[in-house]
Amino acid sequence: MTSPQPAESRTQGRSGQTATLAEIAREAGVSAPTVSKVLNGRADVAPATRSRVEGLLRAHGYRRRRAEASRSPLIDLVFHELESAWAMEVIRGVENVARDAGLSVVLSESAGRLTPGRTWADQVAARRPHGVILVLSGLDESGRALLTSRSIPFVVMDPAGDPGTDVPSIGATNWQGGLAATRHLVELGHTRIGAITGPTRMMCSRARVDGYRAALETAGLPVDPQLIMTGDFHHEAGYRQGLALLRREDRPTAVFAGNDLQALGLYEAARELGLRIPEDLSVVGFDDLPIARWVGPPLTTVRQPLTEMAEAAARLVLDLGKGAEAPAATRVELATSLVVRSSTAAPAGR
Numbered sequence: 001m002t003s004p005q006p007a008e009s010r011t012q013g014r015s016g017q018t019a020t021l022a023e024i025a026r027e028a029g030v031s032a033p034t035v036s037k038v039l040n041g042r043a044d045v046a047p048a049t050r051s052r053v054e055g056l057l058r059a060h061g062y063r064r065r066r067a068e069a070s071r072s073p074l075i076d077l078v079f080h081e082l083e084s085a086w087a088m089e090v091i092r093g094v095e096n097v098a099r100d101a102g103l104s105v106v107l108s109e110s111a112g113r114l115t116p117g118r119t120w121a122d123q124v125a126a127r128r129p130h131g132v133i134l135v136l137s138g139l140d141e142s143g144r145a146l147l148t149s150r151s152i153p154f155v156v157m158d159p160a161g162d163p164g165t166d167v168p169s170i171g172a173t174n175w176q177g178g179l180a181a182t183r184h185l186v187e188l189g190h191t192r193i194g195a196i197t198g199p200t201r202m203m204c205s206r207a208r209v210d211g212y213r214a215a216l217e218t219a220g221l222p223v224d225p226q227l228i229m230t231g232d233f234h235h236e237a238g239y240r241q242g243l244a245l246l247r248r249e250d251r252p253t254a255v256f257a258g259n260d261l262q263a264l265g266l267y268e269a270a271r272e273l274g275l276r277i278p279e280d281l282s283v284v285g286f287d288d289l290p291i292a293r294w295v296g297p298p299l300t301t302v303r304q305p306l307t308e309m310a311e312a313a314a315r316l317v318l319d320l321g322k323g324a325e326a327p328a329a330t331r332v333e334l335a336t337s338l339v340v341r342s343s344t345a346a347p348a349g350r
Helices: 021-028 032-039 047-059 085-100 118-127 141-149 174-188 203-218 235-246 260-272 306-321
Strands: 074-079 104-109 131-135 154-157 169-172 193-197 228-230 254-256 282-287 300-303 331-334 337-339
Touching: 021 032, 021 047, 032 047, 047 141, 074 085, 074 118, 074 306, 085 104, 085 131, 085 260, 085 306, 118 141, 131 306, 154 306, 169 174, 169 306, 174 193, 174 203, 174 254, 174 282, 174 300, 174 337, 193 203, 193 235, 228 235, 235 260, 260 282, 306 331
Parallel strands: 074 104, 074 131, 131 154, 154 169, 169 331, 193 228, 193 254, 254 282, 282 300
Antiparallel strands: 300 337
16 A cells, blocks of 8 residues: 655656655655655654655655645744734734735744744644745744745745845845934934944844944944943833933933834833933934824834835735745845934934
8 A cells, every 4th residue: 555645746866866755765764654744744753853854855856846725824924022013013914915815824923032943843834824924033944944845935024134145035224214313313413312222133223223323424423332222122121221321421312212112111211310302302213113103202213114014025925835936136125214203303402
């Protein structure tokens, strides 16, 4: 009795000959049904065995066919952290596209890690979604190999690091946004401008602070390292680092807070110290979350088109799943724009 064959295709492998599943099983030291389970994305295979079999399958040119019928009506959306209004804007964008395509969205979180673990990858392979969108995250080599071997397309949105030229990604013009935020403060007459950055391991955070530095240098102003504080894109970091900046004898008269949540923490620090916004302190955020319009005073911020970025990522991953060729530009950046509200003004005495 022969075991059922999985949905796959073969090309000539490293020997120039097309190996059978039985031959691959013998080479891997496992049974043919185990090889079939690996090809079909079954979860009941030990990780070491799966890795060994997948290496041989790739070497011999086995790839799963792109069969719409074999996929679940899902898009997997993966966050490194899932706890803020920022994430809700992304979810909204992916849901918009998924709903129109008759698909549902599965949410997962990698608990602060920038690459989900192997268990997650195995679960995704077993679900067989139409595609995977990773937000502020990425895949290690084994995870990429697993999804690729299952023909599960993936796109990185707002990549934490350099995703590589072969990984489709959607981002925003973070450097330009940091430049615009700081230039706005310079044009108002501020000369001591602080910054609260995001995590240094994240590419978007580094780009924003690089834009901040570029604006100061272009204006002929010194970049004072003591006015640059490292945050984590959360409210508490804005409050804590804001207190440190504002308690200085030579405190800044304006701060680029790196994102809206840190700007709100900075608002709290300013109130605690009896400083008025914008009379005593100008504040600029980044993201333009809905709450930026509601706080008092309404926050000047850099609009990052989060919902549009998420929609673009969802459309791209679905196109790739239909067999569309990867775009010539594998990294797409949507434009940011400065939104001026009431949290910025000329420094006192000007």
